[in-house]
Amino acid sequence: EVYLVESGGGLVQPGGSLRLSCAASGFTFSSYWMTWVRQAPGKGLEWVANIKWDGGEKHYVDSVKGRFSISRDNAENSLFLQMNSLRVEDTAVYYCARDRTAPAHWGQGTLVTVSS
Amino acid sequence: AIQMTQSPSSLSASVGDRVTITCRASQGIGNGLGWFQQKPGKAPKLLIYSASTLQTGVPSRFSGSGSGTDFTLTITSLQPDDFATYYCLQDTTFPYTFGQGTKLEIK
Numbered sequence: 001e002v003y004l005v006e007s008g009g010g011l012v013q014p015g016g017s018l019r020l021s022c023a024a025s026g027f028t029f030s031s032y033w034m035t036w037v038r039q040a041p042g043k044g045l046e047w048v049a050n051i052k053w054d055g056g057e058k059h060y061v062d063s064v065k066g067r068f069s070i071s072r073d074n075a076e077n078s079l080f081l082q083m084n085s086l087r088v089e090d091t092a093v094y095y096c097a098r099d100r101t102a103p104a105h106w107g108q109g110t111l112v113t114v115s116s
Numbered sequence: 117a118i119q120m121t122q123s124p125s126s127l128s129a130s131v132g133d134r135v136t137i138t139c140r141a142s143q144g145i146g147n148g149l150g151w152f153q154q155k156p157g158k159a160p161k162l163l164i165y166s167a168s169t170l171q172t173g174v175p176s177r178f179s180g181s182g183s184g185t186d187f188t189l190t191i192t193s194l195q196p197d198d199f200a201t202y203y204c205l206q207d208t209t210f211p212y213t214f215g216q217g218t219k220l221e222i223k
Contacts, residue, residue, distance in 0.1 A: 037160075045152070045160060045203050047212040059210040062117065095159055101207035102150025104171060106159035 002026040002105040004096050009110030016086050016114070022079040022096030022107055030054075030074035033100035036081050038092035039109075046092070049081065050100065064090075086114045118142050118206050122215030128223040129194055137189045137218045139204035144184045148208030151180055151189045154217075155200045163202075164189065196222075 008020040022034070035050040049060045049070040058070050069082040079096050091114045097103030119142040129135050139149065147167040152160040162171045164180035167187055177192045191198055199222050204215040 044217040045154070045205075045214045047205065047214060050212075061211040101148070102152075102162055102165040102205055104162045104165075106161075108159060 002098060004098065004105060004107035006094060006096050006107045006110035009094065009112045011113045011115065012086055013116050014086060014088055014114055017082070017084045018086065018112060020081040020083065020094055020096075020110060020112070022081075024077045024079065024096075024098070027098070029072075029077040032098050034070075034072060034079045035097045035099065035103055036070060036079075037095045037097055037103070037106075038090075038112075039095070040089070040092045043092075048094070051079070052100075083112070086112075088114050090114050117211050118145065118209055118213050120204055120206055120213050120215040122204055122218055124218060125216065126219045126221065128221050130223045131194055131196060133194045134190065134192045135194060135220065136191075137202055137204075137220075139182075139187045139189075139215045141185045141187075141206055145206045145208040147183045148206055149180070149182070149187045150205045150207060151178075152203045152205065153198075153200045154203065160203065194220075 003025045005023045012018050036048040038046050051058050051070045067085045071080045093109040093111050095109045096107045098105040121140045149167045151164040154160040163174050163178050168180045179190050202218045
């Protein structure tokens with residue numbers, strides 16, 4: 001069974017940084033694209049970024065370009081999201097998900113709160 | 117970025133009803149559309165991918181159709197477990213984009 005477990009969320013001040021992690025198991029991690037999706041409190045889903053199985057291709061939503069960086073460690077079956085210059089509007093539950101297109105497998109999410 | 121306009125934003129229906137939710141893309145996306153169901157406090161669940169392919173394990177009362185710019189999710193014979201929020205996602209062109217969601221409530 002596919003398991004995705006996010007960690008690293010928490011409270012951070014505007015302008016600060018945070019690194020999210022997603023530990024994957026139950027499948028051959030190095031064979032799949034991986035995705036980050038977020039959801040602000042009481043709001044809809046927003047696709048954030050994804051990364052090819054070998055890390056050689058990455059895509060971002062415009063609102064995080066230049067601030068967020070997606071990466072992966074296939075040896076450790078882990079996905080990361082480095083978030084810099086955080087803004088209040090980045091407050092959300094961040095989900096990692098498997099697959100390049102409509103993801104079929106999701107983690108439980110980790111909450112990031114950006115507030116002073 | 118491609119805009120996904122989902123309608124209605126909310127919908128009241130009764131158990132046993134048939135409901136339809138639509139998504140319109142601001143430009144053609146072929147059949148690159150997925151539908152998700154989300155319940156409060158839970159991760160989204162994939163229902164349909166490639167516009168009309170039912171994800172494994174999803175009940176057959178869910179169906180999807182459309183291509184190009186106009187897509188629909190139909191739920192026949194609503195069950196109590198179906199009351200949730202539904203989202204479409206275009207996965208043809210980066211950045212991928214979700215519709216704003218449709219909250220399906222019990223009448």
